[in-house]
Each structure stands twice: as structure tokens, then as C-alpha cells.
Amino acid sequence: MNESINQNTGFGERSTDMGGRMVNKDGTFNIRRIGIRVHHRVSNYQNMLTMPRWQFLLVIFFVYLLINCFFTALYWYSGTEGLQGISHQKDSLGKLKEVFFFSTQTLTTVGYGRINPISETANWIAAIESLIGFLSLAIATGLLYGRFSRPRAFIRFSDLIVYTHYKGGKALMFRLVCYKDDHLLTNAEIKVNVRIVMEDNSYRFYNLKLERSRVDSLVLNWTVVHPIDEDSPFKDLSQKEIVNLQPEISAYLTGFDEVYSSMVVARISYAIQDFKFGFKFLPMYFSKSKRTDLDLAKLNLIDQE
Amino acid sequence: MNESINQNTGFGERSTDMGGRMVNKDGTFNIRRIGIRVHHRVSNYQNMLTMPRWQFLLVIFFVYLLINCFFTALYWYSGTEGLQGISHQKDSLGKLKEVFFFSTQTLTTVGYGRINPISETANWIAAIESLIGFLSLAIATGLLYGRFSRPRAFIRFSDLIVYTHYKGGKALMFRLVCYKDDHLLTNAEIKVNVRIVMEDNSYRFYNLKLERSRVDSLVLNWTVVHPIDEDSPFKDLSQKEIVNLQPEISAYLTGFDEVYSSMVVARISYAIQDFKFGFKFLPMYFSKSKRTDLDLAKLNLIDQE
Amino acid sequence: MNESINQNTGFGERSTDMGGRMVNKDGTFNIRRIGIRVHHRVSNYQNMLTMPRWQFLLVIFFVYLLINCFFTALYWYSGTEGLQGISHQKDSLGKLKEVFFFSTQTLTTVGYGRINPISETANWIAAIESLIGFLSLAIATGLLYGRFSRPRAFIRFSDLIVYTHYKGGKALMFRLVCYKDDHLLTNAEIKVNVRIVMEDNSYRFYNLKLERSRVDSLVLNWTVVHPIDEDSPFKDLSQKEIVNLQPEISAYLTGFDEVYSSMVVARISYAIQDFKFGFKFLPMYFSKSKRTDLDLAKLNLIDQE
Amino acid sequence: MNESINQNTGFGERSTDMGGRMVNKDGTFNIRRIGIRVHHRVSNYQNMLTMPRWQFLLVIFFVYLLINCFFTALYWYSGTEGLQGISHQKDSLGKLKEVFFFSTQTLTTVGYGRINPISETANWIAAIESLIGFLSLAIATGLLYGRFSRPRAFIRFSDLIVYTHYKGGKALMFRLVCYKDDHLLTNAEIKVNVRIVMEDNSYRFYNLKLERSRVDSLVLNWTVVHPIDEDSPFKDLSQKEIVNLQPEISAYLTGFDEVYSSMVVARISYAIQDFKFGFKFLPMYFSKSKRTDLDLAKLNLIDQE
Incomplete structure (x- = not known):
């Protein structure tokens, strides 16, 4: 477990000093800068x-x-x-x-x-x-x-993260979709981190290993899967134990947008209230005779296992 | 064969739900977004x-x-x-x-x-x-x-993909050319995927390994070669068996264009009707005393082996 | 020690010919171009x-x-x-x-x-x-x-570099902070070089190995740590010996700024007068009930060990 | 020798069809496009x-x-x-x-x-x-x-490439310099290829291995060194044999320019008339009390060994 401790989150070692949520639901960071004049701080x-x-x-x-x-x-x-x-x-x-x-x-x-x-x-x-x-x-x-x-990532993330059966074990899954026509992302990559609260109230940060962390062309939806295996910080934990860890999962997606000819970034954060145990995502694209239909209204559609 | 199954196409596991062609001939994706208001979907x-x-x-x-x-x-x-x-x-x-x-x-x-x-x-x-x-x-x-x-890739792909003899075996080949003067691509890379239809009508995706997937400076034409070796999904298949798989080959090329000072992307897709078995490409550039002539009219010039 | 000799600093082998400081405190290079007309040299x-x-x-x-x-x-x-x-x-x-x-x-x-x-x-x-x-x-x-x-890196570096106890040994540390709201850096990387003066008055360049040279998202402060281990050019040296080497440490940070949608670069240089032996940095962010406060006035706050 | 045959030059296998010089002295490619309408070809x-x-x-x-x-x-x-x-x-x-x-x-x-x-x-x-x-x-x-x-690389290459003694063997060297104040290149990389004429008048392409192919910050001059070792296509060849090969060396340099916030590319080509056997480059920067002077007038200054 220790081996995947994340040294790269941008959050220091003295993480017990951090308050509240790390990343807001909309992907912005929950930080206030003080000790600097407003016109220096504000862009x-x-x-x-x-x-x-x-x-x-x-x-x-x-x-x-x-x-x-x-x-x-x-x-x-x-x-x-x-x-x-x-x-x-x-x-x-x-x-x-x-x-x-x-x-x-x-x-x-x-x-x-x-x-x-x-x-x-x-x-x-x-x-x-x-x-x-x-x-x-x-x-x-x-x-x-x-x-x-201004290049923007036209990405929607699911509101929820599900904890579900996966390949004989368990996995955490959320999904995301590119919602604009003609705005696919090339060489899309996602990185997922988790912050958990230890028994002594200090924080620990981990990278979550993903079944797949890169797609060549992000056109349809992408279900991001963290299998709970040997390297996972959630290994062998019950649902209750996971809840006690108060995990906050934050992720960011990068990719090249051809319309803007630029790299774009999208961010998301899931707190414990966004976890759904024993649910799975239902399909959101469907075969038609001539093409594929991607139904964005079904992005958050889940069902019990 | 299973080892090169492509997890990175951006198309999910439930690929049987996809309808029709995956990528159109012009490189756009054959997808319709529903369940979202038009002004959100349209850029x-x-x-x-x-x-x-x-x-x-x-x-x-x-x-x-x-x-x-x-x-x-x-x-x-x-x-x-x-x-x-x-x-x-x-x-x-x-x-x-x-x-x-x-x-x-x-x-x-x-x-x-x-x-x-x-x-x-x-x-x-x-x-x-x-x-x-x-x-x-x-x-x-x-x-x-x-x-x-707006940075664009000034690339033309051959209309056809040929199945031909190559170094004692067989290979699939298509070619592409940079057709604008002064618009060469630096650090050009190509990725090629194939989607095939299994006997149970489900789809499988594979990366196609290439003899060469990168050129330093794309100035002339580039013949992209997939040798049908041990790792190829077409290994040991006859022409008829290949046709039965209904392969759809899609590729995308990235590179840095100095005029635009930006990365550009070009895409192509070949369906089974674009396959030519037993043909090869004929040369399209020729030596002159002082320089090389690149004949773009010969991009699709093929001949029987 | 020789193995980490830095061949990539952009400064040649004949480094004895260099005069004065290599990089100014503000990150600009201390070089004058001659033998070229002003209008060619000036942009x-x-x-x-x-x-x-x-x-x-x-x-x-x-x-x-x-x-x-x-x-x-x-x-x-x-x-x-x-x-x-x-x-x-x-x-x-x-x-x-x-x-x-x-x-x-x-x-x-x-x-x-x-x-x-x-x-x-x-x-x-x-x-x-x-x-x-x-x-x-x-x-x-x-x-x-x-x-x-014009993309700029909104980064402030500490004025000082400290030499302090670290994990049972010693380490050199400086820190940096992103001081603008909304201007975090994605995929931030830092490279640190040192130039030391040998006994024969020639110069040597080394890369300094860092405990961590990359952060996913640079939002808070980042303390850059060079542990003085087997590979360090400062291995087994006393404070006096280090001073005699007249080390000049220069670093540059790269990262992707989402506001500008561009990579940005920040540079810093520390000469021997910027070294503080036996001091350590004090924390500069603090837990509040709802969020984290980052105090930029404390960027240079150090204390004796 | 065969192992370093360059498959990535962007020039195909049928290289005997190429005429004259591959790359002009100014880095542009010596190619004429035909078989396409002018307004399609011209940008x-x-x-x-x-x-x-x-x-x-x-x-x-x-x-x-x-x-x-x-x-x-x-x-x-x-x-x-x-x-x-x-x-x-x-x-x-x-x-x-x-x-x-x-x-x-x-x-x-x-x-x-x-x-x-x-x-x-x-x-x-x-x-x-x-x-x-x-x-x-x-x-x-x-x-x-x-x-x-428009981002441009403000790089000058030496007019000549020298063949000189180097570390007990021989090496080919040319040098380059960033001639604009304030326009340094970050993460500069160079790639060098050579085209030689075989006895049967066909062409072969090789990557030339360099002693150093990357500098962190290109501020001063950079002497690019190809040591003629086991992997070099010039291994064990006399000066006359090298001349008979009619080598054409082409190189391109990439780097990030902070003023333009963009990657830039510079190119050069050396034909056999640009080779100087038994010469070496003289220094072009000099120590002053307070700074380093870089003399661009000395870029092409060579002397006999």
C-alpha cells in the first residue's frame, strides 16, 4: 500500500494542516490565498x-x-x-x-x-x-x-462514483463524456488521486491505478475503472471501513482538442457523499442501423447490481 | 492475438451496441449525441x-x-x-x-x-x-x-488500402502525403486501429503494429505498413476470412506544423470496400537532376503484383 | 559523483571561460552577445x-x-x-x-x-x-x-535555500508557490542544476537529484528537496567545504497553465549568499474549518532547527 | 552499421529515386510537388x-x-x-x-x-x-x-561541419547559437541524419548518434558532436572514403521559446563541400569579470588541429 503513496499531488507532507474539502465539486481548488495584495493575487x-x-x-x-x-x-x-x-x-x-x-x-x-x-x-x-x-x-x-x-474541455463527469463488482473482485468507477459535437479529445489521459483520513486524523494521498488511463480519441463516453487489487488503498476494506476513511477522489483529464489546437484540462472531485455502493452504470450509447447514438441524459444512470 | 487488444480506442467494452461504420471516410466520427439541448451540444x-x-x-x-x-x-x-x-x-x-x-x-x-x-x-x-x-x-x-x-493538417490519404506481399509475408499498406508546399510535419506519428466483427456479431478492437510509426520530418509521401505477423489479428487468415471479419481500419496522424506552430491531427478510415487484395502502390516521387518531384496525382496509383 | 555530471545545462565543456554569475537572481541569464548588429540581436x-x-x-x-x-x-x-x-x-x-x-x-x-x-x-x-x-x-x-x-508563470520562489536535517541525513531545500488565484500549473516539473568551482578554478555542472521533481497540479506551495545522498556533489562535505565550492544553483519549472492554455516556464538562481545552513522552512498553509489558507507572506519564513 | 539505419527520416525505401540535394542549405526541402493544382498546393x-x-x-x-x-x-x-x-x-x-x-x-x-x-x-x-x-x-x-x-527559432548554425580528433578517436562537429537576446530555448533537442550514396548509386539513411542530444536551456552556443564509434556509418573510413560516400547531413533542432510560448524548429543541412577535415572550432564565449560575452562573429571560427 505504501508504495503507491502519491508524492505528486501538489499537496505537501504536512497534510494534516489542510481543512475541509481539497477540490470542489466543479474541479476548482478549495484554497484561499492570504498575505498578498489583491491586485497581485488576482488575474x-x-x-x-x-x-x-x-x-x-x-x-x-x-x-x-x-x-x-x-x-x-x-x-x-x-x-x-x-x-x-x-x-x-x-x-x-x-x-x-x-x-x-x-x-x-x-x-x-x-x-x-x-x-x-x-x-x-x-x-x-x-x-x-x-x-x-x-x-x-x-x-x-x-x-x-x-x-x-479560449480552449475549454467540453467534458461532463458523472455526479456519482460507484463501487461495484468487477472481474471477480470489486472496483470503483466513474464515467465522463465529451458532450460537444466535433470536440473530440486526442491522446486523452486521466490521473486519479485519493485523499484519505487516517486514524490519527492526518491525511494520506494515493494515486489510484486504473485499468486504462489513456484513450487515443475520446469520442464516446469513458468509464474510468479503479480495480481494488493488491495496490489499492481500499484493498480488503468493507463498505463501512471505506466510509470511515472519508476518501476524497480527485481526477484530471488532459487531451488535445483539435478545434482549439491546444491541450485542455478537465477536473472533478468526488467526496464520500458521492459514493454509491452496490450500483453500476447503465449503457449510454446504442446501436442504430447507420450510426451510434450517445445519450447524454443517461450519464448518471445507475442501477443496483 | 489477444495481447494486442486495443483498450485505448475510446470505444468501450460493450462494442456490440455500436451501429454502422465507426469513423466516416473523411475521418469524422459516426456518432449522434442525444439527450442534450442543441445549444449545449453545438459549438x-x-x-x-x-x-x-x-x-x-x-x-x-x-x-x-x-x-x-x-x-x-x-x-x-x-x-x-x-x-x-x-x-x-x-x-x-x-x-x-x-x-x-x-x-x-x-x-x-x-x-x-x-x-x-x-x-x-x-x-x-x-x-x-x-x-x-x-x-x-x-x-x-x-x-x-x-x-x-486555424491549424489544419494538409494531409491526403490514399483512397485504398492494399494487401500485398512484403518481406516474405504479407502486409496491409496505405499511404499519405503532405500536399502543401512549406507545410511539413515534424515528429509525425501515426496510430492505426482495426475493428473486426466476431462470429457472435460482437466487435473487437486491436492496435495494428506498424513497421514504422514515426517519421522525423514528413515531407514526402509515407507508406504505412502493417506486417501481418504473429501479433496481427489477420494472422494466417485467407482473403475470404479477412473479408468476413468486415474490418474497419481507422488511423490518426499527429505532428507539429511549423507554419501554425501547433500540433495538427489528420484522420482516415478504411472499410472493407476500400481493401485491394494483391495490389501494390506504385512510386510517386521521381529523381530529377536537381531536385525530387513528388507527383500527387499518383497518390492512388496501384498495380497488380 | 561523476556520473551525474550534467551535460545538458546548455553550458559547454570549456566552462572555465565563464565569468561571474551564470543566472541572475531573477532567472535571466548573465550573458552579453557581441559580434552581431543590434537589430539582429534585439527582438x-x-x-x-x-x-x-x-x-x-x-x-x-x-x-x-x-x-x-x-x-x-x-x-x-x-x-x-x-x-x-x-x-x-x-x-x-x-x-x-x-x-x-x-x-x-x-x-x-x-x-x-x-x-x-x-x-x-x-x-x-x-x-x-x-x-x-x-x-x-x-x-x-x-x-x-x-x-x-502572453503566458507567464505566476510563481514566486523563496529568496533563500536552506541546508537542513532531512530523513536522517541532510538536504538542500527551497520552495515555490503559485501566487495567482486560478492559475494552477498542471504537470509541473522542475529541474535543478548546480555549478561549482573546482580547486583549479574550473567549473563543473551537475544535475541535482530531487526527492520529487514533478507534481500533477501545482496549487499550494512546493518544497523542492535535494537529499544529499551518494549521488550528490555535496556528499560528505562540511558547511565550510560547501561554501568553498561557491555553488550556484539554478532551477527551472515548467507546467501547463490552463488560463493561457500554454506551457509556461519559471526560473530561479541561488548563489552562495542565498544559502542558510541549519535553518528550515516553516509551514505556510493552515487548516480552516472549510478551506485551506495559503499565506504568501510566509514564503520566506525560516527558523533555526 | 545496419542497426542504426534510419527508418524515420520521412524519406522512403526507394531512395535511389531521389535527385540532387535532399535539404537545401537554409533547411528547406528540395522537393517540387506536381500533379496538384497550384491553389491546392500553395498556402x-x-x-x-x-x-x-x-x-x-x-x-x-x-x-x-x-x-x-x-x-x-x-x-x-x-x-x-x-x-x-x-x-x-x-x-x-x-x-x-x-x-x-x-x-x-x-x-x-x-x-x-x-x-x-x-x-x-x-x-x-x-x-x-x-x-x-x-x-x-x-x-x-x-x-x-x-x-x-509567428514563432521562429532564432538559431544560427555554423556554415561548416568539422572532422576532428575527439577523446582518442574522431568526431564530426558543427555548432549552433541562439542569437537573439531573451530568446533562449527550453528543453532543446537536436536530431541528426545522414544520407550516403552506396556503390550501386542507391541511397542509405542513418541516424547519427550524438554525444549529447538535449540541453535544458539553450542560451550559449552548442557544439553538436557525433563521435565516430562502433555505431557510426563513418566507422574506420578514411577522409577519401567519406568524401566518396557524398554524405549529406541534415539536422533539426526543437525547443520551447518562452517569448512565443511555443515550440520552434530550426533546420540545417551540410553537403560534402561543407566538410572541413582536420579543423576544430575555436571558442566563442569569454569570461569577463561580471558576465560572459558570447561573440557571434566567431560562430564559424575554425583552426587547424
Whole structure:
């Protein structure tokens, strides 16, 4: 058992210091970084790439408003007489709005020209603003393209991990499926680790040996099987003993996605409440006359042995 | 024979449930996903990248029309008097067209300015529309660049696979060629699998061992050879017995393309109708005084032994 | 000892010719290239990607000014009467400024239109300038996006390397941590080399064998341990003897960053003044009820044994 | 000798059919593809990426002229009265030029507005043209960014390969150097092949075993050494016998470039006229008090033994 102790999990030897779950259900790690300033710890690029679309659009919109308000203030304090063509509205608010809209026309480089700068100051501000419009467009382009083209693994894992009969012994099994058309993974590999709680409340980490840890082309579903053999940390344990170990199984899958031309990674974690003893997965693909049907609604379909 | 049973094809153990051909002739997989909503299953990015050029341009054009119609409606309902400079056409249709063209001038940020917004509402709509024009440009840029720069393997496979004499025994051979100038593959590797139908109508998968499965630099053609030796699933089988197995041979080639600076993948599948027994490939490159000529028209040139 | 002599450091056999430190503290190499023209040696792309942000913005701004000055000169020498709408300022300087601002409006494609070209020459210059505006935008986009999306390793190494008791013997240890949220490294690997000075003042290079040189997912801190065993170049040496060898330890870490979908590399170098004998690292992560806290302020926290 | 026969060069068994040099001095392959249409064989993307800068700018400029001429023709045949503001030049040529310049203002979205479309037809043409301006910008952006960011290996190889004494025997040596500051290669590997002409005028390919085929970080120069031992195809051959074999040595180097975050490849080929018997390379880096100087002018510096 000791021989397969996992030295490569990225979690140190002093594992008793770890609290709660190691990996969240969605594959993110349950860690908080402290002792570092927020702007060092947080990755703006990563945030802009991964925030929800509505939030991203809101950010863009508010930045747009902000830049325009800033330049509106500049034009205003340099004097509205520097702008030609402001309509004959007399009150200040109306003029302010005209200046604001002129600013939007400059920033986006639409430049209708009804209002246009005539004073030197206003001209300089406009020259700077349209340059900033340029650069903003560049930044927006980068972010939008980055969001689009960001390689992601389109993998769904089963919610449960089953403990079932397998080849005369027992095995732990979960499964995963590539759910997007045209997004197969080439040279897919999976690594599975487990963290168990010892009697003295310390943690131990193990690699789980798999019946198969690599598929050439991941197109259909893949049932990942850990046979409970001589090398398994669950060897000769009863269901109750396994539960007492409070195992947390975490796995990550890597593969090459041809659409993105990049390696992608998917992660999952199973805590003890995700274990189903004495169940097995039911098939999720079926023969038709001309092709194979893969039913993703059956990913979590299990039945008692 | 059992030892080389392929556990890594990505196709599970219950292979009898598979229907029809496993991989289509063009290398795509013959699978339909069900039990999942279309917008989860379909990858818009992948579609925009891989659709034919004319279709892509049509999509761009219709999106352009659509956005303009939407903003035309907004300007219209906010009142055409919010737009200055609409020409003295009296009928509504004429005005509507003027508003539509003003919208196109705003979205593309061309902004001639003959027609321009004067009311606050029209100004706001224009400010939003030109921002959206910004973002649309960003999206179009991303998609176009993504289409351009998408790494593809410029590989052609022979249409046929031949069964021929080879080094005192027999071998299966197909060949492939890199057909683009300047697009050689570095560290090219090929993997070949076969699916055969057993007497009980179940399927079995095998890796086919190759005489050579890797080339440093794939510049010329490459004849992939599976010698039918002790480890081959076709060992000691007659032509008729091979046909009865209904073998489907699928292969994928990976390599590093220097132009794209990325790994690329090419796939092929041969069904029994693609087998040619007793034929061999004829040479397709020829010595000249100063260089080698590679004749791609001869890729499928075979002759009886 | 000789068996682990490192032939793979990238430093040749004639190492006595090397001067000073091999790798700087920040991981850059302490080498100057001569005998080559500056523009061959220097990578403009690399410079634009890695210069500080304020410097990058200054470069953009000055290029913007420069291009505008160039085109202002062209318009000026082709005659200001080629431009319509220059306001009724009489003096040359005022006209020059008007031409300059017209140039900025053309380059950024804002094109208000109050001033616009009427002569053929001015029209040609404007046609070229707006094209160059196009291309400049493309270049700015590329550079800005390149800066944003440039994969970097968000790794901090400890400032010190400790020499401490370890499993009944001695070991050298340093540690590193991934300091950005959401930027874990998959399949992280580290390689550690040492350069020592022999009695005849020549250099020798060794690979240092590590207790663990790979982690699946680098999320927390990682203490890199070189046990001083039979294969170590520091075997049986006293602290004083080690100091006399003037060891310079350099390491590089590679891993796959999912945010950037790319391999990243981090480097570090420890000279003899960075060695701490008889000290050990104190823990830097702590159990909470619900999660683990990783305290980056404690990265360099050491204590006497 | 036969055991190291290279099956992986990408050149087939029928090597007698090859003509002239296999790889050109600059690392490109000496092959012509026939039997395929030019537009299938040629990669436009690759061409636009790798053509010289002046040629690229010329292409951009001519495409710009072409698109403008096309749209000028459209406006012209739809009637110049559809465009408002054409100046009071009476002759057709003058009007044609005005239309052409209006077209450039539309395509680049500068849109001054002095001339602007009023008829429905002209408005439609302008709406399409500004959209095409959009897309052209996207294409130009993609190409320019692609040219910028295209990963290249900044490696220079020595012009010569020397045959010299080495560790009591003989060896073939060439060297290479990374000539750009900040562009070191991580995990650099080199593979060296040789093609020799047999007595019957057929060709044979061999891998050349190297004393060292990998460096962790390629920063300085690297002397690639093929010791002529038991496994070498040059074993026990005199200088004259080697010349008679007409060896052509080709090599390729791969490594990870951190600036581009990508693997890069460099290639070289040495024909018999590049061999120097009885010469050795002189050092090209030198110790200074504070750093190492790498003199690229000395890359080809050799001396008689």
C-alpha cells in the first residue's frame, strides 16, 4: 500500500494542516490565498476571460461610460466654445449632454462632424481621445477574441462514483463524456488521486491505478475503472471501513482538442457523499442501423447490481 | 492475438451496441449525441471556424442587416425628428431608408455626418450603436483571424488500402502525403486501429503494429505498413476470412506544423470496400537532376503484383 | 559523483571561460552577445511585449505623434489650399495646427469632416494616411493582445535555500508557490542544476537529484528537496567545504497553465549568499474549518532547527 | 552499421529515386510537388506570413487600390448624382477621382462627409463598402498579428561541419547559437541524419548518434558532436572514403521559446563541400569579470588541429 503513496499531488507532507474539502465539486481548488495584495493575487486577464457574458458586457459598457465622462469633463473645463456646432440649447445640462455625445462620437471614431473641435485645446483632447478609442478597440478585440477562442474541455463527469463488482473482485468507477459535437479529445489521459483520513486524523494521498488511463480519441463516453487489487488503498476494506476513511477522489483529464489546437484540462472531485455502493452504470450509447447514438441524459444512470 | 487488444480506442467494452461504420471516410466520427439541448451540444465557435467561406460571409452579412434593422426600428420609434439632415423626401418609406442608412454609417463608424443625431434619445441610441459596432468589429476580427490561422493538417490519404506481399509475408499498406508546399510535419506519428466483427456479431478492437510509426520530418509521401505477423489479428487468415471479419481500419496522424506552430491531427478510415487484395502502390516521387518531384496525382496509383 | 555530471545545462565543456554569475537572481541569464548588429540581436516583438506598461504607452503615443507630424508635413508642402474648411486663423502656426489636427482625425479614422481634402494631392495623402491608420490599428491590436495574453508563470520562489536535517541525513531545500488565484500549473516539473568551482578554478555542472521533481497540479506551495545522498556533489562535505565550492544553483519549472492554455516556464538562481545552513522552512498553509489558507507572506519564513 | 539505419527520416525505401540535394542549405526541402493544382498546393496564409515585409505592404496597398477601384466603378455606373457634394469640377475625370476618394473614405471608415451618398443605390453601395472595410481591417489585423507573433527559432548554425580528433578517436562537429537576446530555448533537442550514396548509386539513411542530444536551456552556443564509434556509418573510413560516400547531413533542432510560448524548429543541412577535415572550432564565449560575452562573429571560427 505504501508504495503507491502519491508524492505528486501538489499537496505537501504536512497534510494534516489542510481543512475541509481539497477540490470542489466543479474541479476548482478549495484554497484561499492570504498575505498578498489583491491586485497581485488576482488575474485581471483571467477574470475578463472567464466572467459570465452579461457581466463582461456590463464591464465594457461601464468602462465606455467612464471614459466618455472623463473626456466630457475635460472638454467642459477647457470651455464648450472650443467645440463648434453645439445646438442652440441654452441650459448647461443640454450643453453638457452635447459634449458627452460628441465624446462618444470621438471615442468610437464615428465622428459625424456636426459638433467638432475648433480650439487648440479641444483639438488636442479629441486627438488623444480618438487614439484612446483606437487602443480601447484593441483591448476589446483582444478580450473578446480571448473569450471566444479560449480552449475549454467540453467534458461532463458523472455526479456519482460507484463501487461495484468487477472481474471477480470489486472496483470503483466513474464515467465522463465529451458532450460537444466535433470536440473530440486526442491522446486523452486521466490521473486519479485519493485523499484519505487516517486514524490519527492526518491525511494520506494515493494515486489510484486504473485499468486504462489513456484513450487515443475520446469520442464516446469513458468509464474510468479503479480495480481494488493488491495496490489499492481500499484493498480488503468493507463498505463501512471505506466510509470511515472519508476518501476524497480527485481526477484530471488532459487531451488535445483539435478545434482549439491546444491541450485542455478537465477536473472533478468526488467526496464520500458521492459514493454509491452496490450500483453500476447503465449503457449510454446504442446501436442504430447507420450510426451510434450517445445519450447524454443517461450519464448518471445507475442501477443496483 | 489477444495481447494486442486495443483498450485505448475510446470505444468501450460493450462494442456490440455500436451501429454502422465507426469513423466516416473523411475521418469524422459516426456518432449522434442525444439527450442534450442543441445549444449545449453545438459549438458556435467551431461552426464559425469550419463553415464554408461563402456561408461565413452570408452569416456576417445577415447579422449586419439584422443589427441595422434593429437600430433602425429604435431610431424610428424614438422619432425621426431626432435625426438632423434627413433629405426632403416626404414619404415614410424614404425616411425609413434614410434612417437605415444612417444606422449603417453609425455601426461601421464611417459617420459621414450629413444625417446625425440631435435629440437626446437619438444620441444615446447612436452612442450605443457605435459601441456595438466596435464590439462587432472585435468579434468579426476574432472569427476571421481564427478561420485564417486555424491549424489544419494538409494531409491526403490514399483512397485504398492494399494487401500485398512484403518481406516474405504479407502486409496491409496505405499511404499519405503532405500536399502543401512549406507545410511539413515534424515528429509525425501515426496510430492505426482495426475493428473486426466476431462470429457472435460482437466487435473487437486491436492496435495494428506498424513497421514504422514515426517519421522525423514528413515531407514526402509515407507508406504505412502493417506486417501481418504473429501479433496481427489477420494472422494466417485467407482473403475470404479477412473479408468476413468486415474490418474497419481507422488511423490518426499527429505532428507539429511549423507554419501554425501547433500540433495538427489528420484522420482516415478504411472499410472493407476500400481493401485491394494483391495490389501494390506504385512510386510517386521521381529523381530529377536537381531536385525530387513528388507527383500527387499518383497518390492512388496501384498495380497488380 | 561523476556520473551525474550534467551535460545538458546548455553550458559547454570549456566552462572555465565563464565569468561571474551564470543566472541572475531573477532567472535571466548573465550573458552579453557581441559580434552581431543590434537589430539582429534585439527582438522588437519581445521588447514591445515585455516593456513596462507606461513605457509601452509612451511608445504608442510618440509613434502616434510622429506619424501625424510626418503627414502634417506632407499636407503642408502640398499646399494648405488642398484642405477645405481650415478656420479663418490667418497666421501660419494656426494653419499648421489645423493641418496637424486634421491629420489626427484622418489617422484615427474619426473624420469629423469640418476640414476635408479637396485637391487631388491632399486626397491621395488622406487616402494613404487612413490606410496607414488601419494598419497601425492592426499593429496596436496585435501588440496589446500579445501583451495581455502572453503566458507567464505566476510563481514566486523563496529568496533563500536552506541546508537542513532531512530523513536522517541532510538536504538542500527551497520552495515555490503559485501566487495567482486560478492559475494552477498542471504537470509541473522542475529541474535543478548546480555549478561549482573546482580547486583549479574550473567549473563543473551537475544535475541535482530531487526527492520529487514533478507534481500533477501545482496549487499550494512546493518544497523542492535535494537529499544529499551518494549521488550528490555535496556528499560528505562540511558547511565550510560547501561554501568553498561557491555553488550556484539554478532551477527551472515548467507546467501547463490552463488560463493561457500554454506551457509556461519559471526560473530561479541561488548563489552562495542565498544559502542558510541549519535553518528550515516553516509551514505556510493552515487548516480552516472549510478551506485551506495559503499565506504568501510566509514564503520566506525560516527558523533555526 | 545496419542497426542504426534510419527508418524515420520521412524519406522512403526507394531512395535511389531521389535527385540532387535532399535539404537545401537554409533547411528547406528540395522537393517540387506536381500533379496538384497550384491553389491546392500553395498556402496563402503561409505566404502572407513569410513574404518579405516590403512585399507584404505592397500586397496590402494593391488590394486597397483594387477594392477602391471596384467600388468607384459601382458608384460611377449607379450615377454620380447619387453622391452629394462632389465639387464643381466639370470634367468626368475630376468627378471620377472624387468618387474614388469618396470610396477610400468609406472603406477606411474615415467618412469626412463632404461627399456622401443620397440616392438609395449609392447608400447601399456605401453600406456594403464600409462593411467590407470592417472585414478587411479584420483580415489585415489577423495577417499583421500573425506575422508579428509567428514563432521562429532564432538559431544560427555554423556554415561548416568539422572532422576532428575527439577523446582518442574522431568526431564530426558543427555548432549552433541562439542569437537573439531573451530568446533562449527550453528543453532543446537536436536530431541528426545522414544520407550516403552506396556503390550501386542507391541511397542509405542513418541516424547519427550524438554525444549529447538535449540541453535544458539553450542560451550559449552548442557544439553538436557525433563521435565516430562502433555505431557510426563513418566507422574506420578514411577522409577519401567519406568524401566518396557524398554524405549529406541534415539536422533539426526543437525547443520551447518562452517569448512565443511555443515550440520552434530550426533546420540545417551540410553537403560534402561543407566538410572541413582536420579543423576544430575555436571558442566563442569569454569570461569577463561580471558576465560572459558570447561573440557571434566567431560562430564559424575554425583552426587547424
